[in-house]
Amino acid sequence: MQDTVKVAVDAMGGDNAPLEIVKGAVEAVNEREELHLFLVGNKGKIEAELAKYQFRQEQIEIVSATEEISCDEAPVMAIRKKKDSSIVVALNLVKEGKADAFVSAGSSGAILVGGQLIIGRIKGIERPPLAPLIPTLKGVSLLIDCGANVDARPSHLVQFAQMGSIYMENILGISKPKVAIVNIGAEEAKGNALVKETYPLLKECQEINFIGSIEARDIPYGEADVIVSEAFVGNVILKLSEGLSSALVSAIKDGMMSTTRSKMGALLVKPALKETLKKFDATEYGGAPLLGLQGLVVKVHGSSKSKEVKNALIQCIQFKKQGINDKIKENIIKKKEETMN
């Protein structure tokens, strides 16, 4: 079938592997006929999980990998040594063109390092950013970069802005996505050295709709579609959003259970509250793509349940259909070469 999208899935990665990974894979193929999945990992364990479900057998293939990379291992060493780990075997399927994409809930470090070492960057892309969607009052924003690229340079951030724009326009269907850089004030003169150097470059950049600085306070209000920052700050934004939302929700729930009166009220507000909190639930939005590689790599949360895995797999279809990597090559790399000539 011409439209088949082949995805290598790390069946052993994450807190709930292989159970939730296999379940998510089955849910995905049952929803989308064009998916073909390679479940990579311990054959016996995967078979035992698959035996629980009904699905079209031709859509799921098991690929054996006898090793696993844990989150505690040094990524570079793990990728180099564990040639038969689920991550390395799956990444090789992408490298060899047998799969279009790789999805994993495993070690972020190993996925980032493996993506670069095994699949490799698109020629001209300086660094591949990890770009999750974060919930806002208006919908979602792309936070780019939350990966392991510490101590970034201005030219990296410009490419992040360009790739983020292409992603939001083509995957989320947002026309002229608003791009902003994370800063500690709205004025152009504010910021650290990196932001001050990057700001004028983004302003000059023709291909993006740059709206200036965004203060962290405005991020949850959805003031920008693409939020550019170096990875350390991006990681802090992502993790703090997760931690604060869950802390606040648990405090509110505890508060509601504190009196008889509020307990009665809690029963009545529960359905509406659930609906609200669902919007602020990151699992709704699939995984975070690692952009700029010669193939798609999607990192899903270590604690992912089947729903997040399924959503990440379905996201891969859109990524391939829209030819995101071709657009990155055309819009960023070609233009860069033109400017240099």
Add this chain to the structure above:
Amino acid sequence: MQDTVKVAVDAMGGDNAPLEIVKGAVEAVNEREELHLFLVGNKGKIEAELAKYQFRQEQIEIVSATEEISCDEAPVMAIRKKKDSSIVVALNLVKEGKADAFVSAGSSGAILVGGQLIIGRIKGIERPPLAPLIPTLKGVSLLIDCGANVDARPSHLVQFAQMGSIYMENILGISKPKVAIVNIGAEEAKGNALVKETYPLLKECQEINFIGSIEARDIPYGEADVIVSEAFVGNVILKLSEGLSSALVSAIKDGMMSTTRSKMGALLVKPALKETLKKFDATEYGGAPLLGLQGLVVKVHGSSKSKEVKNALIQCIQFKKQGINDKIKENIIKKKEETMN
């Protein structure tokens, strides 16, 4: 009176000046007899506000200042040119020893620059950090630095950790406060160049109870009492916490108003919910001190109401009584000199 604590108050700073500032000042003197306040600003306006209240006249003195510094002005220029602004006049009262402390809801930049240029740093302190208390599930943590000290060096962060410890131990009464550095992973090897260089220095530091890295996700759970970071990241944490809390609360309130059933429930949960959200309300915790100056400078939120102003003024009493600056001199500067000799 020996115990008198004299505070110069910027009556013209912030969104609600002079109304809420004067109101907060009156509330503070009515609560604490040892306070003596200088309300600095437009004499006529301050008198008009004061006329609304009952208080012991000898506790409040008006000091005239004919100029104001707005938040849009370049701080260094404003401090140098506007010699008769409420900020400059008030800071001079501290410099001349007429006041122990300065409290303002005005331009952060001007307060930070003015504090350093007019009052000056304690000898040996490299940079004065702005250190607000942020609400957590366990109480509060001190987030140090959220100021304007961008592109910090490791030695700065070590002093922040030391000053923050002294503050939490003496003002909040926390014995051996847990100190952590904001990082993107728990392992010592993780982080950007600044964190990697600072980590071993904090580990060696005898005077503090260093517990290692803290991921942003764990900050709202109160895992550390003193949270060390450079100002850019600190500012992002502070602003994102504020923005996300208010966005989430407004989404929850809207959600509760969405159906008749949930509206009824909302009435019942309201009192309990209010109590919970109060704990996550930054105004409960007074202002943010600018530590390491030869006098106390406290920045309160631009949108402060009287309650925050009052709390910040009362905080100044504790600061003086505990001799925080003497402790900073003794524990940080003396030890530093000893090590160098």
